[in-house]
Amino acid sequence: MKIGFDAKRIFHNFRGLGNYSRTLVESLQKYYPEDSYYLFTPEFTDQRAVAWEKRNSDLNVVRPKGVLDNTFSSAWRSLKLGDDIKKQELDIYHGLSHELPRNIKKANIKSIVTIHDLIFMRYPEFFSFIDRNVYKKKFQFAVDNADLVLAICEQTKSDIIEFLKVPEEKIKIAYQSCSPAFYSLLNEDQLYTSLFKYRLPEKYILSVGAVEERKNVKNLIKAFARLKDQIPHHLIIVGDGGEYKKECLRLVADFNLWERVSFLGHVKSEDLPAIYQAADLFVFPSLFEGWGIPIVESLFSDTPVITSEGGCFEESGGKYSKYINPENVDEIAEAMDLVLKDVDLRDNMIRRGRLHAEKFHWKNTASEMNEIYKSLL
Numbered sequence: 001m002k003i004g005f006d007a008k009r010i011f012h013n014f015r016g017l018g019n020y021s022r023t024l025v026e027s028l029q030k031y032y033p034e035d036s037y038y039l040f041t042p043e044f045t046d047q048r049a050v051a052w053e054k055r056n057s058d059l060n061v062v063r064p065k066g067v068l069d070n071t072f073s074s075a076w077r078s079l080k081l082g083d084d085i086k087k088q089e090l091d092i093y094h095g096l097s098h099e100l101p102r103n104i105k106k107a108n109i110k111s112i113v114t115i116h117d118l119i120f121m122r123y124p125e126f127f128s129f130i131d132r133n134v135y136k137k138k139f140q141f142a143v144d145n146a147d148l149v150l151a152i153c154e155q156t157k158s159d160i161i162e163f164l165k166v167p168e169e170k171i172k173i174a175y176q177s178c179s180p181a182f183y184s185l186l187n188e189d190q191l192y193t194s195l196f197k198y199r200l201p202e203k204y205i206l207s208v209g210a211v212e213e214r215k216n217v218k219n220l221i222k223a224f225a226r227l228k229d230q231i232p233h234h235l236i237i238v239g240d241g242g243e244y245k246k247e248c249l250r251l252v253a254d255f256n257l258w259e260r261v262s263f264l265g266h267v268k269s270e271d272l273p274a275i276y277q278a279a280d281l282f283v284f285p286s287l288f289e290g291w292g293i294p295i296v297e298s299l300f301s302d303t304p305v306i307t308s309e310g311g312c313f314e315e316s317g318g319k320y321s322k323y324i325n326p327e328n329v330d331e332i333a334e335a336m337d338l339v340l341k342d343v344d345l346r347d348n349m350i351r352r353g354r355l356h357a358e359k360f361h362w363k364n365t366a367s368e369m370n371e372i373y374k375s376l377l
Contacts, residue, residue, distance in 0.1 A: 001373055003028075004085055004093040006100075007039035007061070008077065011049035014269075015210075016293065017116065020152075021096045022052065023177050024369065027362035029058060032370050038062055038088050040081060042073035062088065082106040092373055098135075100142045110376040113142040114150040114174070117290025118159040119214070126214060140164055147376060150174045152291045153312040174369055175315075176291050177362040181273050182300040194274035198264060204234040205336065206279035206303070208272070208294040209286065211241025211263070216285045216308075216326050217248050223285075223332035225255040231340055233280060235261045238272075276301035281339055284308070285326040292316035299357035304349035306335045318356030320349050 005025060009018045029037060038060045044050070053061060062084060069076040082103030085093050093104065095113040104111050120127045120135045127135075143149050143164050149171045151157035157173055160166045194200075205224065209215045217237060224235045235257075241248070245263070252261045267275065276282065282298035284307040295316040298305050307313045309323040317323070322339055324331045339346055358364070 001035045001092065001377070002038065002088065002090045003035060003373060004038040004040060004062075004088060004090045006077070006093075006095045006097065007041040009097055010039060010052070011041045011044040011046070014046075014048060017097045019179065019269075019293070020114075020116070020176050023179055023362060024096070024365070025059065026056065027177065027366035028369065029056065031363060031366045033058070035370075036060065038090060040077075040084065042077065043070055060088075078102050085109070091377055095142055095146070098139050098142060100145055102141070104145055110147045111145065112148045112150060112372070112376070113146040114152065115139065115143065115156055115160055115164075116152055117156055117288075118163050119288060119290065121163045122159060123214065123288060126212075143170075146170075148172060148372070150372070152176050153315045155312040155315070156290055172372060174372060175360055175365055176293060176296075177360050177365040178293055178297045178300065179269065180362055181270065182276065182297045183361065185302060186274055186277055191274050191278050194271045195278055197271065198267070198275065200236060200262075200275070200278065201234045203232050204236045204279055205281045205283055205340075206236050206238070206276065206298075207283050208238040208276075208297070209284065211237065211239045211245040211248060213244050214287050215239075216287050217244075218251055219326060219329050219332060220283055220285050221248060221251050221255070221257070221261060222329045223336060224261065225257060226329065226333045227337055228257065228260055230337060233340065236264060236275070236279070237262070238264045238267050238275065240266050272297070273301060276303055279303050281306065281336060283332070283336060284313075285324065285332055286313075287326055289313070295321070296357055296360050299353040302350050302354060304339055304346050305353060306332070306339060316360075318353060320352035320356065322349070 010021045040062045043063050064070050064073055064076040079102050081101035085107040090109050093111045100111055100113050120132050124132055143166045149166055151160055151171055151173050157171050161168055211217050276298055282303045282305050284294055286308055289312055292313055295305050295307055305317050305321040307317050308326040322335050324335050
């Protein structure tokens with residue numbers, strides 16, 4: 001098969017959507033090298049992207065040609081990409097993150113679009129009026145014109161049906177994997193190197209994700225404040241943020257937790273596995289997610305998970321993670337206390353959690369995606 005991808009986020013995004021795109025394409029190349037993969041992207045200069053292209057030199061990277069298309073790359077992606085897709089004589093084009101080119105039908109091939117979440121519709125208060133309308137038009141066009149819509153979990157599938165009115169038979173679920181860097185446990189020297197680099201304490205509770213209102217970090221801090229005198233742990237929060245992070249920092253000051261709570265900000269991806277594996281507990285009390293990739297990363301890291309009930313969380317976390325009401329601070333604190341102190345419970349969560357995570361090993365997610373592609377032809 002010759003498969004094309006909307007690869008803008010592979011080369012221009014180094015967070016969730018970019019990680020999803022890179023992991024998927026790398027896994028397909030690893031397990032199905034007999035197929036050909038074409039990545040359509042605007043020009044890039046970020047050295048991380050340049051290094052990724054060099055490591056994956058068997059992939060075919062297609063950039064806009066000519067001064068106009070390079071200068072107005074957004075217009076190229078939206079309005080002209082169908083022409084370049086047609087020139088490559090592909091079998092399938094896959095929009096990896098909510099979008100398809102406006103002239104995709106001109107390519108005369110099968111098309112797929114992945115919808116990660118519809119948070120902008122479920123929680124419109126977190127988005128500006130302009131952003132909501134732009135997203136709605138892009139998403140609606142994509143699902144209306146795709147031959148198949150992929151949802152990354154049951155929650156997203158339900159939202160696609162409810163908000164975008166897509167027939168259920170047009171939607172398939174394809175779970176997201178995480179980087180294979182999380183699959184193997186590190187030795188003590190490797191752990192120590194990363195812990196020393198970030199000056200991490202010996203015992204800590206970890207949370208990873210953008211520090212924004214939807215992630216509910218303030219309730220995590222409040223829960224930790226209620227528990228701090230009963231445990232020796234610190235709270236380590238990984239992720240960037242803006243105004244909401246400032247509110248979290250003020251809350252840390254109000255509780256006089258400066259010596260027990262640390263915000264690491266951005267952490268290099270190669271250091272994350274060690275930070276997960278050295279933690280005694282991972283807590284992710286988010287109000288809503290499209291998919292809980294930090295949960296999967298934690299399960300692969302043999303770190304027990306406490307996360308929110310409902311939504312996608314129980315799909316990503318499995319039966320043996322601990323689920324809480326994210327709005328209930330007492331419940332979060334009680335769950336943290338229980339998991340940290342009940343050794344048998346913790347060990348069972350680790351063992352069963354790792355088994356659940358294997359469902360999302362990239363060998364399995366690549367096989368699932370390959371079967372989806374073949375079903376369209």
